[in-house]
Amino acid sequence: MNFKNYLDQFEVFGKVAAAAQKLNLPTYVVGGYVRDLILGRESKDIDFTCVGSGILLAQEVSKNFEQHVPLSVFKNFGTAMLKLEDWELEFVGARKESYRLESRKPIVEDGTLMEDLERRDFTINSMAISLNAQDYGDLVDPLGGKEDIKKKNIRTPLDPVITFSDDPLRMMRAVRFAAQLNFDIDPETFQAIVDAAHRLEIISAERVIDELNKIIKTPKPSYGFKLLFASGLLSRFFPEMVELQGVDSVDDKSHKDNFYHTLQVLDNVCQVSDDLWLRWAAILHDIAKPATKRFNPKVGWTFHGHEDKGARMTPAIFRRLKLPMDERMKYVQKLVRLHLRPIALVKDEVTDSALRRLLFDAGDDIDDLMKLCRADITSKNNKKVKRYLDNFDKVEVKLKEVEEKDQVRNFQPPVSGEEIMQIFGIPPSKVIGEIKEEIKEAILEGKIGNHPEEARKLMYEIAREKGLYPKIQ
Structure with missing residues (x-):
């Protein structure tokens, strides 16, 4: 497969190729840009690898443009970055690296192109396109990445035990790519994740949450969460969510599995909003159900007060996961605390007083709260779901009427x-x-x-x- 015609459409590739030829540095487009090109996905982040100094190559490339191109050099990592309009170009020398068992920092050494491709996380990211005169535009795919894209398969280029030992965060990345691309994880690769899940503990919470948020931002994040759960990764950093899983039965009375219910609510929210923090509210809305679960012989299983306890749990979860402790946390906390209120209005005769209080407490987040509450209706009884959603329609009409009449959303008492x-x-x-x-x-x-x-x-x-x-x- 040759991409010369594609490369010729963009001057940036010609400029890089010219600089590489001048310095006599074999150079390639590598990684995610190649993967996305084959998948037909647009990308503006391009990684270039050369057999030699990536910093020297970047400095030479920057001279090839008439306009000033901002150049950032990271000597400690042997990398450099150029920003060209809406393109972001990163340059690095081919390298091999390894990690000590107790360390997060790799030992990095110069390497060949093959060693550079082998050290990458997955075969779909281990392809390159040559920018060298003798084979300009040729796809370099010694590890079968193109075939794995065709099979929708996430697989490590080396023995997965080695790949995950080098950087345990790659286990999270495997799940993230599977969720983003709707791919499967190769059975041998997945088993290695199960076996090495405990190694995630040496990875900083900041890196873990970055991957988790990328999973949450996918169109259907339940798939990623199911992989995290099945692999044992989720229990390593989010045990409160794992505790939601399971069904207890007493006297033939059972409750729903709150883990899978939460995932359904999350997917439902994703159909109506891209907002990351509304999605987090969906994840945490029932997080306190295990702590509040009680069995009453007369009514069955109850979870009284789980909304208030869940709101109290939210700051500690955000702090431990290194999520922002600012207005975004308070927004999630508010929605967790209020998520039952509109449902109660659906069940009972709606009074203007109850509507005013809901508007006052929810403020500008009332619309998001209603989205969360609609998503929370997950019964298998379609008639019941339709009845609740129809009642929500009526509640929202009444909310608008009360708001127009009384203007109580975020109001301050008229007397100071x-x-x-x-x-x-x-x-x-x-x-x-x-x-x-x-x-x-x-x-x-x-x-x-x-x-x-x-x-x-x-x-x-x-x-x-x-x-x-x-x-x-």
Whole structure:
């Protein structure tokens, strides 16, 4: 297979080839760009490997463009990077590397092209395209990557025990590529993952979560999670999710398998949103069910309070997994805490008061909360699912009506603490918070409108009951 006609469409390949020829460095396009080219996937990140110094090659390539091309050199890693418009070009010398059993840092040495391809993670990433004059555009595929793409097969170029021993993160990457490409993992490769799953513990949490988030961003992440679970990798860094798996039965009463239910909810969310943090809310929405599971002979299995406990668990999980401890965590925590509220409204007669409170508590995240709640309906009874979803439609119509009328989403009490202190001539104290809380409750209950005039009138009534009177001007 030859890609000369393709390479000729882009000047960047000609510029690199010219620089390589000038320096007498055999040079190749390698890795993911070659894989994506064969798969028909667009990519703007191109890796170049030369038999020699990748830094020297990058420096020479940068001279071949009339415009200034930003060059970044990483001497410690023997790599260099050029940014050309929307292209990102990385240059490295062919190398071989190995890892000590107790270390995350590789021992890197110069190598041949074959050694460079063999050290890569999977055969689908172990192909190259020659930029050399004698065979320009030829596919170099000594390890069968093209055939594995055809078979939709994830396989290591060497014995998988060696490949995963060199860098245990490659076990996560195997699952990630399988999930992204909808490929299978070769049986021998998968067994090696099972056997070496414990080695993931030497990999930093930051690298693990980066791969996990890429799995979560796939169109159907349940496939990746099932592979993580079956291989034993998931238990190494996310035991709370593993604990969701399983079904208990007492007196012929069973609960659903909350692990597979969670995966279904996650897939459902992915059909309506690309938002990573909404997907994380789906993952964590039932995370506290194992901790709150109880059996009641009259009603069967219960999980009372799992939404509140799940919200309390969220910060610790985010911190351990090295997820961001900022507004994104608080967003996930809020959705976990509130995910049962709309379902309760579906079951009961919907009151304006309940709708106001939901709007107030959810704020601008109400739409995402409703997406999560719709995704949470996973019954095998299609009529039941349709009935719930139809009721959600009614709830959403009512939410819009209440919001337009009362404007309670993210509202602040119309009377501020400063105003109360000024009117009644009192210092900061507990009573100010009590007055504001009573006004807020009155608005949410619909006793008064969300308007300054009505709020101030009520403020004077509450203050009078507490023995407060306006100061004399």
